[in-house]
Amino acid sequence: MVKKTIPLILLTLLISIIKVKSQETSHFFSEKDLITTGIYYYPEHWKESQWERDIKKISDMGYEFVHLAEFAWFKMEPEEGKFDFAWLDKVVGLCVKYKLKVLMCTPSATTPAWMRTDYPETFIMDGHYTRAEHGTRGLASIVNPRYRLFVEKIVAEMARRYGQNKDVIGWQLDNEPDAKPDYSASSQEAFRQWLKKRYKTVDALNEAWGTAFWSQWYNSFEQVMIHNTNLVGWWGNNPHALLDFKRYCADAQAEFLDFQAAILRNHISKQQYITTNYTAVSTGSDPVRTKKLDFAAYTAYPNGGSDNIGELGFRLGDSRVILFASAYYKQLGGVSGVMEIQPGPVNWGSYNPLLLPGTVRMWLYHSFAAGGKLACSYRFRQILYGAEQYHSGVIQTDGVTPSPGGEEYMQFMKEIKELRKQYRPGVKMPEKLATRSTAILWNLENYWTIDRQKQTTQWDTWNYPVKFMEIAKSLGAPVDVIPETADLSKYKVVIVPAYEMVDSALVKKWNSYVTDGGHLIITCRTATKNRMGHFWEGKLAAPISGLIGAQVTATDMLSVYGKGDVLMNEKHYDWNNWSDLLLPNQGTEILASYDNQFYKGKAAVTKRKVGKGTVTYIGVATDNSELEKDLLRDIYIQAGATVENYPPGVFVYWRDGFYMAVNYSSANYTMGIPETSKILIGEKILKPAGILVWKE
Numbered sequence: 094m095v096k097k098t099i100p101l102i103l104l105t106l107l108i109s110i111i112k113v114k115s116q117e118t119s120h121f122f123s124e125k126d127l128i129t130t131g132i133y134y135y136p137e138h139w140k141e142s143q144w145e146r147d148i149k150k151i152s153d154m155g156y157e158f159v160h161l162a163e164f165a166w167f168k169m170e171p172e173e174g175k176f177d178f179a180w181l182d183k184v185v186g187l188c189v190k191y192k193l194k195v196l197m198c199t200p201s202a203t204t205p206a207w208m209r210t211d212y213p214e215t216f217i218m219d220g221h222y223t224r225a226e227h228g229t230r231g232l233a234s235i236v237n238p239r240y241r242l243f244v245e246k247i248v249a250e251m252a253r254r255y256g257q258n259k260d261v262i263g264w265q266l267d268n269e270p271d272a273k274p275d276y277s278a279s280s281q282e283a284f285r286q287w288l289k290k291r292y293k294t295v296d297a298l299n300e301a302w303g304t305a306f307w308s309q310w311y312n313s314f315e316q317v318m319i320h321n322t323n324l325v326g327w328w329g330n331n332p333h334a335l336l337d338f339k340r341y342c343a344d345a346q347a348e349f350l351d352f353q354a355a356i357l358r359n360h361i362s363k364q365q366y367i368t369t370n371y372t373a374v375s376t377g378s379d380p381v382r383t384k385k386l387d388f389a390a391y392t393a394y395p396n397g398g399s400d401n402i403g404e405l406g407f408r409l410g411d412s413r414v415i416l417f418a419s420a421y422y423k424q425l426g427g428v429s430g431v432m433e434i435q436p437g438p439v440n441w442g443s444y445n446p447l448l449l450p451g452t453v454r455m456w457l458y459h460s461f462a463a464g465g466k467l468a469c470s471y472r473f474r475q476i477l478y479g480a481e482q483y484h485s486g487v488i489q490t491d492g493v494t495p496s497p498g499g500e501e502y503m504q505f506m507k508e509i510k511e512l513r514k515q516y517r518p519g520v521k522m523p524e525k526l527a528t529r530s531t532a533i534l535w536n537l538e539n540y541w542t543i544d545r546q547k548q549t550t551q552w553d554t555w556n557y558p559v560k561f562m563e564i565a566k567s568l569g570a571p572v573d574v575i576p577e578t579a580d581l582s583k584y585k586v587v588i589v590p591a592y593e594m595v596d597s598a599l600v601k602k603w604n605s606y607v608t609d610g611g612h613l614i615i616t617c618r619t620a621t622k623n624r625m626g627h628f629w630e631g632k633l634a635a636p637i638s639g640l641i642g643a644q645v646t647a648t649d650m651l652s653v654y655g656k657g658d659v660l661m662n663e664k665h666y667d668w669n670n671w672s673d674l675l676l677p678n679q680g681t682e683i684l685a686s687y688d689n690q691f692y693k694g695k696a697a698v699t700k701r702k703v704g705k706g707t708v709t710y711i712g713v714a715t716d717n718s719e720l721e722k723d724l725l726r727d728i729y730i731q732a733g734a735t736v737e738n739y740p741p742g743v744f745v746y747w748r749d750g751f752y753m754a755v756n757y758s759s760a761n762y763t764m765g766i767p768e769t770s771k772i773l774i775g776e777k778i779l780k781p782a783g784i785l786v787w788k789e
Contacts (some may be wrong), residue, residue, distance in 0.1 A: 121263065121366040121387065122428065122466040125516050127749060130506050131158035131196060131469035132487065133433070136184045137168045138476055143492065145187055150488070151473060152191035154499065155506035159188050159195055160432075160469055163268055164230065166200035166247060173207055176250050185260065194262045196469070197255050199353055201244050202230045202268035208243060215240035218277040220323035229480075230268060234275050235349040236283040248356045256361035263366035265432065266353045269392060270369055272346035272377035274338070276319055280345075285314050287341045301625045302333045332545050333626050339377070339541045347382035354385035370432035373418035374555060376544075379537045380425045381576050388426030390467065391418040392433035395456060397442030402742040403759025405781050408449040410435075412742050412757035415456060416566070417559045419463035420574040421535070430467035431460040436498035437485030445483065447497075451782035454501035455755050458784040461509070462746035462753035470502060508774055512751065512786065515773060520750035522571070523789070528734040529570035532584040533558055534577060539593045542626050543618060549650040551670045557714070558590040561616075564722045566744050568729060569737030581606040585732055586725075591618040594626060600636045607640070608704030612732050614725070615641060616711045617648070617673045634673075641710040642681035642701035647674045649690070659697050659713055659720060661685035666720040673712030675699055684709070685720065698724065707731075743779065754785045 122129065132151055136144050151159060162169065162181060170176050188195050208215055209227035216225040217234045225232035233240050255261045292298040295311050304310045309331060311317055320334035354367045361367075366387040371378055373393045380389040395410030402412065415431070422429040434456055438445040457468050475486035475496070487499030495503065535558055544554040558574075565572045565588070573584070577599055581587050587606060592615075600620065607613045620637040622628060629635045633645040651657050651669035659666045661684055675696040677683055685698035697713045698720075709728060711721060729736050739745060742758030754764055756779040764777050764785055775785035 121364075124518060124749070125513060127513055127516060128430070128461050128465055128509060129157050129467050130155070130502070130509070131160055131194075131467065132156045133160040133163070133470065133472040134184075134474075135164070135472065135476075136161070136180065137165050139474065139492075141180070141183075144184060147473065147488075147492070148184070148187040148193065149191050150493070152193055154487070154495070154503050155510075157194060158262060158469075159184075159193050160265070161185070161195055161197055162200060162251070163198035163265065164200060164203040166203055167205040169200065169251070170205060170247055173211070174246075176247075178250075178254055182254075185255070185258070189260050194260055195255075195258075196263055196265060197251065197261050198265040199244075199248050199251065199267060199357075201233065201248075201266070201353065204233050204240075204243075208233075208240075212239055212243075214277070214279065215243070216277075217273065217275040217280070220274065220276055220321050222276055224277070231271065231273060234277050234279050236275070236345050237277070237279040241352065244353065245356055248353050249360070252357045252360035256357065256365065259362070259364070261365055263368060263387075264357055264361070265390070266350050266367065266369040266386070268370065269372050269433075270346050270350060270378050271372065271375070272339075272342040272379075274319075274342060276321060281319060283345065284319055284338070284341050285317055287344065288317060288337070289314050291337075302331060302337070303627070304331075306331075330545070332542065335545055336538070336542055336626050340538065342377060343379040343382055343537070346378050347380075347384075350383050351385040354383075358385070368432070371422060373414045376537070376540060376555065380422060383425065386425060388428050389422040389424075390430050390432035390469075391422050392471070393418060393431050393456065393460065394435045394439060396435060396446075396448060396452070397439055398444040398446075399442075402757055403781075405449055405759035406757070408446055409452055409742075409757050409759070409782055410448075410456065412459075412744065413556065413559050413563070415459045415463065416744065417562060417574065419460055419465060420533075420562070420572060423464065424574065424576055424579075428464070428466045430465040430469075431457075432467070432469050433471040434460070434468065436470045436472070436487050436502070437496050438483070439485070440481055440483035449782045450497065451501065451780075451784075453498040454505050455757070455782045455784055457502065457505045458753060458786075459744065459755045462744075462748055462751075462755065464748060468505075470498075508786075512773065515751075515788070517750055522747060525735055526569070526571050526747055528585060528732070529565075529568070529729055529736070530584045531565045531570040531572045531586045531588065532575045532579070532581065533562055533565075533572060534579075534587060534589045534592060535574050536577060536592065536594075539591060542622065543591060543593050549670060551650075551653065551716075552714075554591075560718055561588050561590050561614075561721065561725075563741070564718055564725050567722065567737070567739045567741070568726055569735075569739065569745065570729070571747065577602070581611060582609065584611065585734065586612045586614065586728060588614045588616075589619055590616045592620065593618055594622050594624050595620045595636055596624055597636065600640060603637075603708075604640050604703065607706040607708050610705035612706055612728055613708045614711065614728065615708065617671055617714055637710075640701075640703070641699060641708055643675045643677040643696065643699045643710060645673045645712070646676050647692075648672065649674065649692075657690060657713075658688040659685050659715075660688040661698065661720065661723065664723070666715055667717070668713050668715045668720070670716060671714040672697065675710065675712050684724065685713070687713075750788060752785075752787050752789065754779055756781055756783045 395414040620634045649672045655669040657668040682700045683696045745754045773786045
């Protein structure tokens with residue numbers, strides 16, 4: 094009896110902790126306000142005589158908060174130990190005067206010149222052991238003790254000054270933390286300490302890294318240096334050492350953010366939140382490793398010289414940027430938002446075209462529709478000098494005229510105020526959507542290990558899981574991106590795309606989910622390695638063979654010009670990227686088979702019933718995703734759900750009682766909404782860059 098009670102108590106405690114954390118996060122944002130809007134302003138770039146004019150303009154345009162101090166360390170601490178906040182006090186006072194809240198930022202991303210001159214050891218070293226110089230952002234060694242001391246002092250000074258100010262709503266830490274590789278002496282020592290904590294003994298390290306290969310063996314931790322592909326060479330890389338280096342960099346970055354958060358917590362009000370602005374495509378930083386942030390925000394620059402969907406795509410941006418980031422960053426704290434969104438042409442793209450009118454507004458609606466609680470734009474004024482002078486703002490170079498993006502931001506904010514009037518609390522997700530509820534399981538470590546050993550140039554490591562999100566959204570499903578610690582029972586369908594590294598506990602969790610009635614989709618390149626990136630001493634993907642009811646007997650890749658053929662339900666599909674050859678067990682259903690190559694007739698996709706649910710294994714990766722979409726459609730229907738069929742680039746969401754659609758495609762699309770629907774914003778015919786908001 095006791096054995097059954099203890100797990101129940103622990104489960105109840107865990108659920109209560111999750112609920113408390115969720116409540117703590119949600120209290121920062123009013124549900125009835127739907128979303129709050131802000132703008133980056135850099136008073137240090139402009140004459141003091143213009144500050145009040147600018148702040149008043151921000152208020153008049155409809156913004157609700159101002160983002161300050163991010164890159165202003167030089168102005169807050171012009172000399173070591175001498176702090177000056179009088180100028181910042183004045184700007185904060187102007188914000189209060191014009192009824193604007195303030196989002197304060199810690200300036201750790203841009204160190205002042207005196208630090209590099211007097212303390213060069215505080216800067217990183219690159220893979221050629223060259224010390225970084227003063228002149229840009231993000232070059233400090235975040236593990237260097239002296240740099241940490243300087244950060245501690247400036248953050249504490251800011252926190253003491255603004256931590257109890259009721260007009261300061263929160264804090265952004267650093268800027269676009271990217272877990273940058275650092276080969277400096279400080280980092281080498283920090284890495285050795287990280288390894289000691291992880292492995293305890295050098296023998297365990299040698300086993301994990303496979304150092305018996307090519308005489309890489311270590312006699313002590315002191316012999317270990319960061320594995321450096323610049324000097325070892327690509328062919329000589331140790332994938333296990335490099336995986337640990339990525340883990341260390343991500344842990345160091347997370348710990349650095351938590352370090353700053355802890356300083357703030359000693360001084361700030363509980364009403365002030367702490368976040369940061371990860372890049373939308375974050376391949377280094379891992380937000381779920383932080384412990385002390387309230388939630389994670391992201392930056393989104395969808396358009397930087399890429400072709401995208403159709404002839405207008407180069408003006409509309411990459412739909413996948415906000416699509417994935419808006420779901421991915423909710424893993425931390427349960428909410429998210431776009432902290433830095435592109436206001437117009439940028440200066441860093443392969444080419445920097447004008448945006449199609451309406452595009453910025455569409456991006457804002459996309460972030461909002463996907464659950465964003467805040468939408469902030471970089472930046473208010475287009476700067477007249479410096480590396481980003483070609484990067485647009487919401488105000489043009491004359492300092493007073495709104496840019497096209499600024500006009501669209503004003504339109505968005507005006508429309509949000511109207512939607513707030515339509516908001517009704519407590520509205521539940523419609524049942525037709527709940528029956529399609531879908532999660533994509535994602536762990537950044539799988540990106541690291543696969544991208545190091547892709548085996549084919551055609552493998553798009555980051556966008557492989559994103560394509561399953563695109564497919565699920567095209568079928569009308571609400572989609573979350575979740576870590577493996579999440580509760581899978583909340584979802585009708587769980588997709589596990591290319592989850593290369595697993596352990597027995599995770600596979601057991603998947604099995605339980607299916608047994609209890611879930612529909613699990615596992616793809617190729619899953620469970621091929623253990624958590625250290627070693628192959629199993631057994632069959633390929635051995636840990637999941639029992640679950641999927643099949644063995645992976647071999648894998649194949651074709652040339653770019655190769656023509657692979659898969660047959661399913663008398664329909665042919667092309668592939669040339671990746672294929673697993675499957676040997677099904679008795680009772681396992683074959684859904685698709687290869688129809689050419691020397692292994693014609695071998696199974697490519699299998700399905701098995703387990704308890705109340707099903708597990709489908711997709712062993713082939715197609716470029717046009719038609720096979721995967723047809724499979725997902727069938728799975729939803731068999732699970733009792735209806736499906737939609739939205740074209741590429743059209744995304745539909747439900748949030749807080751509102752349906753919302755955006756169109757990244759180059760063609761008009763007519764939304765098939767019920768005749769009884771009430772259109773609040775937009776029209777049924779969704780033009781390129783168009784949006785539609787309605788209630789049913």
